[in-house]
Amino acid sequence: MRQTIDLCQGWLFTGLDGRTAEVNVPHTWNNIDGQDGGNDYKRGKCRYERAFSRPDFDAAGQEVWMEFDGVNASAQVTLNGRDVCVHDGGYSTFRAEVTSLLEEDNQLVVFADNSVNDRVYPQKADFTFYGGIYRAVRLVIVNKAHFAMDHLGSCGIRVTPTPEGAGAKVRVQSRVSAGDVVITLLDDKGKAVGSGSGADVAISLDKARRWNGTEDPYLYTCHAEVRVDGKTADALDIPFGVRSFRVDPKLGFILNDKPYPLHGVSRHQDRKGVGNAITRQMHDEDMALIAEMGCNTVRLAHYQHDQYFYDLCDRYGMVVWAEIPYISEHLPAGRENTISQMKELIEQNYNHASIVCWGVSNEITISTKDKKDMLDNHRVLNDLVHDTDPTRFTTLACYAMCGPFNKVAHITDVVSWNLYLGWYVPGLFLNDLWISFFHLCFPKRPLGYSEYGAEGMPNLHASRPRRNDHTEEYQAQYHEFMVRCFKRHPYMWSTHVWNMFDFAADARDQGGEPGMNHKGLVTFDRKTKKDSFYLYKANWSRERFVHICSKRYAERCEDVTQIKVYSTEKTVTLLVNGKRVGEQTRDDHVFTFKVPLDGDIRVEAVSGGLKDSADFKKAAQPNEAYVLKKVKNPQKSNWV
Numbered sequence: 001m002r003q004t005i006d007l008c009q010g011w012l013f014t015g016l017d018g019r020t021a022e023v024n025v026p027h028t029w030n031n032i033d034g035q036d037g038g039n040d041y042k043r044g045k046c047r048y049e050r051a052f053s054r055p056d057f058d059a060a061g062q063e064v065w066m067e068f069d070g071v072n073a074s075a076q077v078t079l080n081g082r083d084v085c086v087h088d089g090g091y092s093t094f095r096a097e098v099t100s101l102l103e104e105d106n107q108l109v110v111f112a113d114n115s116v117n118d119r120v121y122p123q124k125a126d127f128t129f130y131g132g133i134y135r136a137v138r139l140v141i142v143n144k145a146h147f148a149m150d151h152l153g154s155c156g157i158r159v160t161p162t163p164e165g166a167g168a169k170v171r172v173q174s175r176v177s178a179g180d181v182v183i184t185l186l187d188d189k190g191k192a193v194g195s196g197s198g199a200d201v202a203i204s205l206d207k208a209r210r211w212n213g214t215e216d217p218y219l220y221t222c223h224a225e226v227r228v229d230g231k232t233a234d235a236l237d238i239p240f241g242v243r244s245f246r247v248d249p250k251l252g253f254i255l256n257d258k259p260y261p262l263h264g265v266s267r268h269q270d271r272k273g274v275g276n277a278i279t280r281q282m283h284d285e286d287m288a289l290i291a292e293m294g295c296n297t298v299r300l301a302h303y304q305h306d307q308y309f310y311d312l313c314d315r316y317g318m319v320v321w322a323e324i325p326y327i328s329e330h331l332p333a334g335r336e337n338t339i340s341q342m343k344e345l346i347e348q349n350y351n352h353a354s355i356v357c358w359g360v361s362n363e364i365t366i367s368t369k370d371k372k373d374m375l376d377n378h379r380v381l382n383d384l385v386h387d388t389d390p391t392r393f394t395t396l397a398c399y400a401m402c403g404p405f406n407k408v409a410h411i412t413d414v415v416s417w418n419l420y421l422g423w424y425v426p427g428l429f430l431n432d433l434w435i436s437f438f439h440l441c442f443p444k445r446p447l448g449y450s451e452y453g454a455e456g457m458p459n460l461h462a463s464r465p466r467r468n469d470h471t472e473e474y475q476a477q478y479h480e481f482m483v484r485c486f487k488r489h490p491y492m493w494s495t496h497v498w499n500m501f502d503f504a505a506d507a508r509d510q511g512g513e514p515g516m517n518h519k520g521l522v523t524f525d526r527k528t529k530k531d532s533f534y535l536y537k538a539n540w541s542r543e544r545f546v547h548i549c550s551k552r553y554a555e556r557c558e559d560v561t562q563i564k565v566y567s568t569e570k571t572v573t574l575l576v577n578g579k580r581v582g583e584q585t586r587d588d589h590v591f592t593f594k595v596p597l598d599g600d601i602r603v604e605a606v607s608g609g610l611k612d613s614a615d616f617k618k619a620a621q622p623n624e625a626y627v628l629k630k631v632k633n634p635q636k637s638n639w640v
Helices: 281-292 306-314 332-349 371-388 430-442 474-486 532-539 623-632
Strands: 003-006 011-014 020-023 045-053 063-066 076-080 082-088 094-097 107-115 135-145 156-165 167-174 182-186 194-198 200-205 220-226 231-239 245-248 251-253 263-267 295-302 319-323 354-360 393-398 415-418 449-450 495-497 547-550 560-567 571-576 578-585 592-596 600-607 609-620
Touching: 063 076, 063 082, 063 609, 076 578, 082 094, 082 306, 094 107, 135 231, 135 592, 156 231, 167 182, 182 200, 182 231, 182 449, 194 200, 194 371, 194 600, 263 281, 263 532, 281 306, 306 332, 332 354, 332 371, 354 371, 393 449, 430 449, 474 495, 474 532, 532 547, 532 560, 547 609, 560 571, 560 600, 560 609, 571 592, 578 592, 592 600
Parallel strands: 263 295, 263 495, 295 319, 319 354, 354 393, 393 415, 415 449, 449 495
Antiparallel strands: 003 135, 011 020, 011 045, 045 107, 063 094, 063 135, 076 082, 076 107, 156 167, 167 200, 182 194, 182 220, 220 231, 245 251, 547 560, 560 592, 571 578, 571 600, 600 609
16 A cells, blocks of 8 residues: 655755755745845755665565655756656646665755746746745655556546536546556545446436535545555545536626635735745644635635645635746746646646636736747647646736736636736726726626735824825725725626735835735734734624724824724624714724724724724824834834
């Protein structure tokens, strides 16, 4: 049977400065310098080396494979001085058989290379390209009769469920090196509900419970075995969900034949002081926060994420947009890399119930000289996706300056735009005009928002927030408008906030904190939920609550201050120093009260048995005196 041996401990890392240190993987070498601004983080080829003893296996009947979950961005692997493999693409799994290369004492060397080049994506984007072996490494020992290990990093099994009335037909296609395939379908209690045999088998289920998003993310398991002479040689368990989906240009996203409006966030995978070398516990924390806010969809930008996070999306019922890092700039020499990364993305993630679409590119028109070649590259990718996976649709994210009539916006099955109207350019009302204009011109073309947002820092505040001031108050004001805007356009197929979490973008130095993009609804360290988080939670979540906004803006100079409350409830009562000062009933989850500010006050927001409180006090200095300090030294300023 299959056996794995962890190789994550005890590596020697030699960096670009020639210094060698002991490290464990996952590891990145830009976890600090890739997050401090200046666009000067280390890019180049670094060396990882590890010794290990020959594993105990039967050379006559077994094989040993080396498996890497992610090395950014290119990897060159040698074992005992002999070439093992080369892999271009920093976000996908790759493997190589090493059986014949093993000795009693083995020396494994991996060169990880995140150098600037013109052929491996990404090369230009608003996030840090961390270098390193930033996901797990292991040896996998398998019987010579096994599910394929050499097919684009996939598990060697495709499970395709198709709903049929109250039941379903489940097709299971297997790639095997030798032996017979036996399939058993199990429900969530482990009870067998169907079986069959063969490398390509269709199994009918009379009744099949649907994977129904966050309402009921029900998963079956495909237990697949390779048998030789009646004995099990290899076995895998593949979770899958039975669901149907489509996009309607008038009704938006349809799940299991019912309208299912998609509202959620985009996510980057990095963490403060860690880079991309994140743990399962960190993945769990991210998903818990996304679910708490009430999201039902996640755009996993701008590359293939860890398999574990796709598993979480399956279990939580998140509808997923998965994409490759074909981003910002078309590289004529990078066509083959877009193709290989797309093939790996599809093959490695085919069985995930959560994934409904494959993203072909992001903001590709920002810096593209050869438009003809770029458009052809997109057509090739679009056709590739349809040929490789006809069960899902294609999409892409267009840059704001890519107009509605641009040819690239009409290649994929659906399209979304990254628009920051009201942040990078003035005029929140332009969002309504833009959406209505596109829908008027192309009423049969499904439209979504793949990115929208505004920077907000929990230590920057204003009583009169303005565009580009980076205050928590303007970010909240911006998102309040966008929530109302999207309700006016219910035909949109999806909307994704940019971003769920603050993330590192080392090239950023304008405003805010150098090296950071602060459009997240939660801070980079995941410790602070910004007010905008609670706005969406009030609109999307079923968890009842009241939340007083701008609590961190505790000292204010005005004689009468505004107290804003977000709540799931329709009626909220406000008390100041224990006295009732107002009550409002609203349907938009946003309640605002004017309160005299004279000395110290204790504010309580109450709705039924729900309550929240905050303390505020009168300050002597006017807010406007701190505008310049906000830009020059945002860490020390509590005022704007």
